[in-house]
Amino acid sequence: MTDRLILHGSFTSSSTYKPMLFLALSGLPFSFRTVNLKNGVQKEAAHLAINRYGQVPVLRHRDLTLVMSNVILDYLARTTGHFEPRTEQHCWQAREWLSWENDAITNVARVRHFARFRPDVSQDIVGFFRPLAEAALDFADKSLQGREWLVGDACSIADIGCWGRMVFAAEGGLSLDARPNLAAWRDRLMAMPGFALPYDLIPKKDAEFAGATSR
Numbered sequence: 001m002t003d004r005l006i007l008h009g010s011f012t013s014s015s016t017y018k019p020m021l022f023l024a025l026s027g028l029p030f031s032f033r034t035v036n037l038k039n040g041v042q043k044e045a046a047h048l049a050i051n052r053y054g055q056v057p058v059l060r061h062r063d064l065t066l067v068m069s070n071v072i073l074d075y076l077a078r079t080t081g082h083f084e085p086r087t088e089q090h091c092w093q094a095r096e097w098l099s100w101e102n103d104a105i106t107n108v109a110r111v112r113h114f115a116r117f118r119p120d121v122s123q124d125i126v127g128f129f130r131p132l133a134e135a136a137l138d139f140a141d142k143s144l145q146g147r148e149w150l151v152g153d154a155c156s157i158a159d160i161g162c163w164g165r166m167v168f169a170a171e172g173g174l175s176l177d178a179r180p181n182l183a184a185w186r187d188r189l190m191a192m193p194g195f196a197l198p199y200d201l202i203p204k205k206d207a208e209f210a211g212a213t214s215r
């Protein structure tokens with residue numbers, strides 16, 4: 001098994017964007033393997049062999065196969081040291097935010113998913129998830145009051161994980177600009193070297209990323 005990081009994902013996927021942004025901000029080299037969700041490639045036997053849930057992303061590294069974007073962020077932080085908080089308390093707090101993200105910010109992804117990809121289903125579904133998504137964004141905005149990052153005094157996997165799934169909020173008609181702390185935090189992330197938005201970062205085809213040795 002190769003020492004190179006190999007990420008399987010899709011360009012429309014916020015779950016793919018999360019580890020991909022980590023790698024871009026860290027300046028690490030990696031290989032990208034595209035999975036065409038529209039054609040159902042994620043449900044084919046070859047993909048199910050590496051992701052039992054029939055989803056993206058998947059990270060392969062050495063003899064390991066990892067799925068679930070937040071588990072992948074945890075692994076990348078542990079093994080590379082990038083975006084890992086400095087104290088043990090903060091390391092656990094970052095994982096706590098990732099767990100909250102999976103409960104709450106997922107509603108932002110649901111609103112975006114049904115609004116953008118499923119115009120055929122009842123808008124009642126979007127209507128159900130929208131208040132939950134708005135509440136999650138409000139909570140994040142309030143938590144960022146008077147602070148630059150979610151945990152400690154530096155960007156961590158907590159920020160990358162939460163932002164990575166919020167990134168498509170506008171596609172669901174949800175506004176970050178209306179929330180000043182969240183908007184300022186987003187702008188801080190966007191100013192970091194290596195930052196890119198999903199459609200600029202995630203290719204539609206397999207690709208090799210050379211990385212940036214200076215970060």
Ligand SMILES: N[C@@H](CCC(=O)N[C@@H](CS)C(=O)NCC(=O)O)C(=O)O
Nearest residue numbers: 013014015037055056057068069070
């Ligand atoms: N909890 C998972 C969610 C993964 C997920 O929902 N992936 C979506 C793309 S963002 C997917 O593969 N959808 C295709 C499908 O479910 O068939 C994670 O964080 O990795």
